[in-house]
Amino acid sequence: MxxxxxxxxxxxxxxxxxxxxxxxxxxxxxxxxxxxxxxxxxxxxxxxxxxxxxxxxxxxxxxxxxxxxxxxxxGARRSSWRDAAGFFTTSFPAAVYRLRHWWIPTAVLSLTVAALLAWWIAAHPEVQSTLGAPQDLREMTRPGGEYETYYSNHPAAAFAAQVWTNNAQAVALCLVLGSFLGVPVLWVLFENMLNLGAGLGLMSSAGRLDTFLGLLLPHGLLELTAVFVAAGIGLRLGWTVIDPGPRTRRIALAEEGRTALGVAVGLAAVLFVSGILEGFVTPSGLPTWARITIGIVAELAFLTYVYVLGGRAARAGETGDVTATDRAALLPTAA
Structure with missing residues (x-):
């Protein structure tokens, strides 16, 4: 030319x-x-x-x-409350539903690893000795010890905010670092499962597993689900780098990356609910069965939300990506 x-x-x-x-x-x-x-x-x-x-x-x-x-x-497009409502009723649940084949296996495998670690720690005193001095472990697991007072040592509102911030950071790491072939996501997952397995194993060896589960389940079901969703989608993003499918790698990464960022926003809201439960329900004076019931109801509500609203939106063609009008225009180029 x-x-x-x-x-x-x-x-x-x-x-x-x-x-x-x-x-x-x-x-x-x-x-x-x-x-x-x-x-x-x-x-x-x-x-x-x-x-x-x-x-x-x-x-x-x-x-x-x-x-x-x-x-x-x-015309200039302006965001509105309708956009926010559309995100939480359509885009976010559809993305979580569409990628369920990644985060559900991630959850199953992760919990299996945590259970094996818990059994290994509980059944082998020599392993427990590597985690801390015997007197320190007894202090942690005794009635009124660190595992119990952890949830009530700080004002509920401040504790809920701290928990929400920490969990949101873990979720963001899983989603953002997924593009590095998913390897950092596996490390974040392993650290979380190691902490969970250590708590289960130590409290089980002290004969207080029921107490630990009573403290974990009210908020932990929803919290762990959010982590598993983030990890699964992060792994999906990492796999896109390896196998973008029929799309070009650039387009595939752009689409999956935008979906991952949207999911990060949605999971921040989920973790906010989990933080409220951990700050106000877990350390409350409610009976254990009542606290666990609240946690189960919150978990079932989230899964119903994903499978009903998300499933309906996904079957209608929603992927969780931004709308076509918000995407960059693709110009044809000569080969």
């Missing part, structure tokens, strides 16, 4: 488009039609330029023109 000839042939059209975009008054019908036509032609010019003669200065000018014209043609 002769760049000078190309600019001479189409420069007047770009200047006219620039003029129309600068108009402060409302465009007439004829001017609006002209704007649309010039926007379409300039988009084609930009595509040809990118594929044949990518001049940085000219490319920058046409990219700016196309972006401004697109905004003018389609």
């Amino acid at each position: 002769d760049l000078d000839v190309f600019v001479t042939a189409h420069g007047a059209e770009w200047d006219r488009l620039e003029t129309l975009l600068r108009r402060k008054r409302r465009l007439t019908g004829a001017e609006a039609d002209e704007l649309v036509a010039l926007y379409q032609r300039t988009t084609t010019h930009l595509s040809l330029l990118l594929s044949s003669a990518p001049d940085p200065a000219l490319t920058g000018r046409l990219t700016s023109l196309v972006a401004r014209a697109r905004s003018k043609v389609t």
Whole structure:
């Protein structure tokens, strides 16, 4: 492509488009039609330029023109409460439902690892000795020890906020680090399961497993589910790097990455509920059966939410990605 000839042939059209975009008054019908036509032609010019003669200065000018014209043609989009409602009733549950084949096996395998670690620690005193001095372990597991007072040593509101922040960070790590082939996600999962297995094993060896479960289940069911969802989706993102499927790797990563970020926002809300349970229900004076029942109800409510709303949205074609109007336009390029 002769760049000078190309600019001479189409420069007047770009200047006219620039003029129309600068108009402060409302465009007439004829001017609006002209704007649309010039926007379409300039988009084609930009595509040809990118594929044949990518001049940085000219490319920058046409990219700016196309972006401004697109905004003018389609209108500026403003977020609203309807968008938030649509996210929580459609996009988020659909993404979690669509990727259930990743996070459900992740949950099963993780809990299996935690159970094996708990049995290993409970059945082998020599392993327990590697976790701490005998007197320290007794202090942790005795009635009124550290495992019990952990949930009531701080004001409920401050504790709930701290728990929510810590769990949200763990979930964000799983989702963000998934693109590194999922390896960091496996490490985050193992650390969580090691802590869970150690608590189960130590309290079981002290004959106080029922007390530990009474403290864990009210908030832990929902909290662990959020972690497993994040880990599963993070692993899915890592697998996309290896096998993007029929999509190009760039497009596949963009789509799955946007979905993962959306899920991170949704899980922040889920963890907020879990933090409330951990801060106010777990250390409360309610009977153990009542606290556990509250935790089970919260877990069942989340799963019902995912499988009913999410399943319906997924079957309707929702993937959890942003809407088409919010995605970057893909320009055709020459092979």
